[in-house]
Amino acid sequence: QVQLVESGGGVVQPGRSLRLACVASGFTFSDYVMHWVRQAPGKGLEWVAVIWDDGSGKYYGDSVRGRFTISRDNSKNTLYLHMNSLGGEDAAVYYCARETTVQSQSIFDFWGRGTLVTVSS
Amino acid sequence: DIQMTQSPSSVSASVGDSVTITCRASHEISSWVAWYQQKPGRAPKLLIYVASSLHSGVPSRFSGSGSGTDFTLTINSLQPEDFATYYCQQANSFPYTFGQGTKLEIK
DSSP: OOEEEEEOOEEEOTTOOEEEEEEEESSOGGGSOEEEEEEOTTSOEEEEEEEOTTSOOEEEOTTTTTTEEEEEETTTTEEEEEEOSOOGGGOEEEEEEEEEEETTEEEEEEEOOOEEEEEOO | OOOEEEEOSEEEEOTTOOEEEEEEESSOOTTOEEEEEEOTTSOOEEEEETTTEEOTTOOTTEEEEEETTEEEEEEOSOOGGGOSEEEEEEOSSSSOEEOOOEEEEEO
16 A cells, blocks of 8 residues: 655754655556645644655755755655755644646545754754 | 745634634645645645645545635634644745644634
């Protein structure tokens, strides 16, 4: 069955960096576009970034563009999110999500359980 | 960027009731809207895509409608497991954006 397992979260000081990973299983990872979505404590969902199936295209949300980098290693079935210059506004649960296209619409059909990032000195 | 304005932010209802949640897009987005359900401590789950198509395994008491800028999610005959937070999302263009969420609480 499809599984997405995030890791790499934890407590990080303001201004520091962190790398999140999402290991995929149960499907052909290299065939799918992948996303990161985050949720600050008690808040709503915020789309963070997307990467094409072959890694050739990437887009970012306004609040992370220039600080975060999404990447993937299809040989390892792993999606990454490199986060630099972290601030309190970046504290959240970070989810990876698989995109599927149905009736020409992109949907997030599978999500991981998330990994929590806490920014604190 | 396309903003998704969702209302109400919270609603109270009883088992057996029907509720409707609305979502308005700041720009025309055809039918490129999805609805997700999220329970505390859990990842979101897809309910509806292309505004009105029911995702596999989702009960038929859930329905969606709308096109252009105005969209609705209706839940008929509420069941105890339906009390959760609901989000709309536009998939018309990047950055994909979510509504602020609607928390459905038991009255």
